[in-house]
Amino acid sequence: GAGVSQSPRYKVAKRGQDVALRCDPISGHVSLFWYQQALGQGPEFLTYFQNEAQLDKSGLPSDRFFAERPEGSVSTLKIQRTQQEDSAVYLCASSLMGYEQYFGPGTRLTVT
Amino acid sequence: KQEVTQIPAALSVPEGENLVLNCSFTDSAIYNLQWFRQDPGKGLTSLLLIQSSQREQTSGRLNASLDKSSGRSTLYIAASQPGDSATYLCAALVVMDSNYQLIWGAGTKLIIKP
Numbered sequence: 256g257a258g259v260s261q262s263p264r265y266k267v268a269k270r271g272q273d274v275a276l277r278c279d280p281i282s283g284h285v286s287l288f289w290y291q292q293a294l295g296q297g298p299e300f301l302t303y304f305q306n307e308a309q310l311d312k313s314g315l316p317s318d319r320f321f322a323e324r325p326e327g328s329v330s331t332l333k334i335q336r337t338q339q340e341d342s343a344v345y346l347c348a349s350s351l352m353g354y355e356q357y358f359g360p361g362t363r364l365t366v367t
Numbered sequence: 368k369q370e371v372t373q374i375p376a377a378l379s380v381p382e383g384e385n386l387v388l389n390c391s392f393t394d395s396a397i398y399n400l401q402w403f404r405q406d407p408g409k410g411l412t413s414l415l416l417i418q419s420s421q422r423e424q425t426s427g428r429l430n431a432s433l434d435k436s437s438g439r440s441t442l443y444i445a446a447s448q449p450g451d452s453a454t455y456l457c458a459a460l461v462v463m464d465s466n467y468q469l470i471w472g473a474g475t476k477l478i479i480k481p
Contacts, residue, residue, distance in 0.1 A: 259410075286467070297371075297456055297471030298411075311466050346410065353467035354398055354460055360410040 257281070259349050259359035267365045268337045276332045276362045280349030287330050288356060289322055290346040298346055304330060305353075337366045369394045369461050373472035381480050382449055388442040388475045390457035395435040398460040398467065402431050402442050405454045405474070414455075415442070447479045 260279045268274050280287050286305055290298035291314075300314040306327035315322070319338075324330040334341055344363050348356035370393045380386050390400070399418050403411040415424045415431040417440070423432040430443040440457055454476045458469040 261410075288469075290469075295473070297458070297473045298469075299471070300468055303466055303468070311464065311468070348411075350467075355401075355413070355416060356469065357413070358403075358411040363408070 259347055259357055261345075261347050261359040261362050263362060264360060265363050265365075267367060270338060270366055271336050273333065273335045274337055274364065276334075276345050276364070278330045278332070278347030278349075278359060280328065280330070280347070281357055282328075284349035284351050284357075285327075286350040286353045286356075287324060288348045288350070289330070289332050290348070291316075292344040292346055292361070294343075301332070301345075334364075337364075339366050342366045369397075369459060369470045371457060371459050371470050371472040373455075373457060373475050375475060376473065377476040377478075379478040379480060380447060382447060384447050385443065385445050386447055386477075388444070388455050388457075388477070390440040390442070390472055392438045392440075392459045392470070394461070395438055396461065397435065398462060400431075400433055400440050401458050401460070401469075402429075402440075403456045403458065405456060411456070444477075449479045449481050452477055452479050 262277045289301040292298040302322045303311040304324045319335045321333045344361040346361045347359045350356045401416045402414045417433040428445040454474040456474040458471045
């Protein structure tokens with residue numbers, strides 16, 4: 256079956272632009288996670304959904320970051336007024352129960 | 368607060384050698400510990416998952432151990448091959464405010480020289 260997919264795979268944005276990153280989880284997976292990975296670092300937790308409910312958004316670095324999963328399946332991470340420090344790989348993972356996560360290929364965001 | 372550390376940050380060894388990657392965590396209250404592989408420009412591939420009640424897991428040439436009391440996990444790679452070159456990350460799964468959360472190390476970049 257299909258794994259987790261993310262689009263776009265690469266995104267270049269000028270500083271100040273808004274971007275939207277999409278994640279398609281594995282069908283039937285209840286949990287969905289977003290992570291931010293800076294170059295040479297491990298991923299950092301951003302936010303977590305269980306179905307359509309956003310249960311934890313403690314990792315979102317600022318109010319410019321917003322995530323949604325309106326129908327409990329596809330999720331979108333939106334970054335408003337992008338800054339250079341937002342440049343990173345954004346990883347999405349899904350899980351049936353939360354304790355084993357399956358990762359997508361990531362979206363590499365470069366803000367110029 | 369759980370912190371995960373990986374040492375060394377980078378490792379270069381000749382092909383054929385056996386090697387050990389280290390992962391340490393500060394709080395023994397983990398649900399499980401996972402080792403992942405990350406290739407440049409690609410996502411994360413899960414290699415081995417050790418439940419908190421287990422001591423080790425094996426898959427092919429890979430063996431991962433877990434010692435909760437000392438806060439350590441190791442990933443042993445036997446008979447290394449150039450195709451093993453990648454960044455290896457460990458992550459501890461913890462429960463925070465009734466939610467699962469992965470706490471990650473920064474990774475070890477492994478280069479296997481032909």
